[in-house]
Amino acid sequence: MKKFNIASCQxxxxxDKEINVNHAIELINEASNNADLITLPEMFNTPYDNDKFIENAEEEKNSYTLKAMCETAKENNIFLQSGSIAELENEKxxxxxxxxxxxxxxxxxxxxMHMFDIDxxxxxFTESETLSPGNTITTLKTPLANISIAICYDVRFNEMWTLMNKNNSDIILLPGAFNKTTGPLHWETLIRARAIDNQAYVIxxxxxxxxxxxxxxxxxxxxxDPWGKILAKAEKKEEIIYATLMPESINSVxxxxxxxxxxxxxxxxxxxxK
Structure with a gap:
């Protein structure tokens, strides 16, 4: 891992998919002035709703959203974790x-990997009525760091995070959309716990x-950070937050x-x- 700046775009x-994608581009353009890696939220191009997932699902090879994100990353010379979208493949x-x-x-x-089926x-909310689960731990070796990705409800399953830890993850990116019931009690606690458990940055x-x-x-x-210290935090409204990630912090912990x-x-x- 090397020292670099990250921006999280809340x-x-x-x-309206087109409005969301264009707005994401605006935020990325702004954040690119101060960041090497930029992240977006879970389902950033659609409201979080099963019917909307169906309406806005895109095949990767023909994705309007991904085409725009790839072009924006290239134009700004930044790495981009483009939140998440509803991906359509083989009718799933x-x-x-x-x-x-x-x-x-x-x-x-x-x-x-884990479907948000709660009552x-x-x-x-029953994600599995519409969505299918993935089955693969994702860790990428990038010029910036070893980066793993989890999505929202995945944060509750420490077995998955143990596997990302075994992949020598420096940073774990978590696009997520907790709600106003679980968010106040669990969001910060789980994120800080996973950073401490895995001695890695969690964004x-x-x-x-x-x-x-x-x-x-x-x-x-x-x-x-890997100590569980919050380096940057947004509140309720739209906001871009920034932080500098340093390998020394991981090594020290x-x-x-x-x-x-x-x-x-x-x-x-x-x-x-027995």
Missing amino acids: MNVVD IYNTAYFIDNNGKIIGKHRK TDTMK ATSPSQVENPYYVAWGHSMVV REQIPILKNKREDIYETILK
Whole structure:
């Protein structure tokens, strides 16, 4: 990993794909003046709604959204984690996060592995009615760092993060859209815990908290260092946050608290017999 600047774009998402994509380009253009890597939110081009996923799903090879993102990354000479979009392949829809290099080339993607099927006192949402899960841990070796990607609900499954840790991840990017029920209690706690557990930077990028008839995101995008310290944090409204990521921070934490060396892999798979 090398020292570089990152920007997380917490953006307003409306019910119009073209407006969302053009607005994302505006934010990327602004952030590119101060960042080498820019991130966008989960489902940044559509409201978070099963019917809208179907309406706005795109095949990768013909994607209006991805074409615009690749061109923008190249024009600004930046690396771009373009949030996530509804990806259509073989009649299945995936919640997919793409990573684009500074030449405008897609160099990797992550399909959300865990479906957000919940039923609380205040809301019910069943992603699996529309979306299919991915099955692959995503870690990319880039000129900036070893970068892994997870999406929103993936943050709750530490087994997945252990595998990203084994891939020697320096940074984990998390486009996500927690809601106003789980967000106040769990969003910051989980993000900081995952940074501490994995001794890596975690950058979580959410849509802003826009009232709409579909799904209201919590916002509060943040950049957390390997100590669990919040380096930058947005509030509810649209905002770009910035931070400088340094390899020294990772090295220091891993030397002082050698979790990888102290792990007991010999007992973790022990099966208790009756």
